[in-house]
Amino acid sequence: MSKERNQTSVSELGEFGLIDRLTKDVEIKNESTIEGIGDDAAVLDYKDKQVVVSTDLLTEGIHFNLMYVPLKHLGYKAVVVNISDIYAMNAIPKQITVSIAVSGKFSVEALEDLYAGINLACEKYNVDLVGGDTTSSLTGLVISITAIGEGQKETIVKRAGAKPTDLLCVTGDLGGAYMGLQLLERENEVFKVNPKMQPKLAGYDYILERQLKPEARQDVPAILKKLGIVPTSMIDISDGLSSEIMHLCKNSGVGCSLFEDKVPMDNQTKQMAEEFSINPIVAALNGGEDYELLFTISLDDYEKIKNDPDFTIIGHMTEASEGINLVTNAGSAIPLEAQGWNHDK
Ligand SMILES: [Mg+2]
Structure with a gap:
């Protein structure tokens, strides 16, 4: 929040x-957006496509901490986590609606920072902001975003569809967002005790x-199309690898063997895990918020994907009766447990 700017109270406007x-700077980018903000409802025309819709709700103090999350980043991330769900269907996001509930502590200028982040994400991911709502809240900030996207009937991918022997693949690397959060929380605790201490970041x-500032895997539907691959099942990693694998297995009625030594992790993730005396695989399995895509492909597609640097094969699906197991570096199979990042627990 910029200190120089005048702070206008919401009630003034x-x-x-x-x-x-x-929303004064919102420009329409997509053909499917017929009518955006300004009427009772948006009008969308998807012609012969299938429409996918996903909603997320973020609450201050539960999903984000404004002590160390700038509002612009929050706006950006709120959009990204939503459209990540659209990519997870192998579809392309086209529109979002944004609804916010704000308490008196937020000035108009602070909300403009939030919307600067929202608009930046809309720009980057080529989506139109087509509606929403604003209301008051007694204590903090609540943001609800709905993302709408398009896909072809033949190539939309669900969580159900994985078969035994299918390969389990993931994009990017895992555990980084969780270790970033641990670092921010540690430095925030230090700051609370001694505000003069500079954070060690x-x-x-x-x-x-x-x-x-996570990014959604905008590139993946196009890469898969180019490789001629339609995954048999797919999900995005919001709650942690462990929990997402369990969703794929449950919805598809299969088991899975995940190999510890195959799970991709960045060096900074490993270093920070070491500082916190956490086994890095735990950050990948249970951390969440990586917004990478986890999917299964038929064994027949192995040749198409094996040399692609965008993807890592981390395991394979099995009969449901074999269970969902992590094969450790020592070679033993231990049942995976879902310890997803459940804020409601
Ligand atoms: Mg998801």
Whole structure:
């Protein structure tokens, strides 16, 4: 939040004045957006495509901490985590709606920072902001985003569809966002005790960015198309590898063998895990918020994917009766447990 700017209270503008101010720069980018903000509802025309819709709700103090998350980053991330769910269907996001509930502690300028992040993500991912709502909240900030996307009937991928012997693949690397969060929380605790202490964040820009400014895998549907691969099942990694594997297995009615030594992790993730005396595989399995894509492919597609640097094969699916197991570096198989990042626990 910039200190130089005047701070305007939301009540000065009123709800409609606020909406006008926050959305004045919105430009329509997609053909499927017929009518955006400004009427009672948006009008979308998807012609012969299938439409996929996903919603997320983020609450201050539960999903984010404004002590160390700038509002612009929060706006950006709120959009990214939503459209990640659209890519996880092998579909392309086209529109979002954004609804916020705000307490009196947020000025119009602070909300403009939030929307600057939202608009930046819309720009980067080529989606149109087509509607939403604003209302008051008693204590903090609540953000709800709905993402709408398009796909072809033949290539939309669900969580159900994996077969025994299918290969389990993942994009990017895992555990970074979780270790970035541990670092931010540690430095925030130090700051609370001694506000004069400078946070020690140098050298950890990758994991901090993974936490504060994650990106969705916009590139993956196009890469898969180019390789001629339609995954048999797919999900994005929001709660941790372990929990997502269990979703794929449950919905597909299969088991899985995941190989510890195959799980891709960045060096900064491993270093920070060591500092915290955490086994890095635990950060990958249970950390979450990586927003990479986890999917299964038929064994017949192995040749197409084996040399592609975008993907890592980390295991294979089995009969359900064999269970869901982590094969450790020592060679023993231990049942995976879902310890997803359940904020409601
Ligand atoms: Mg998801």
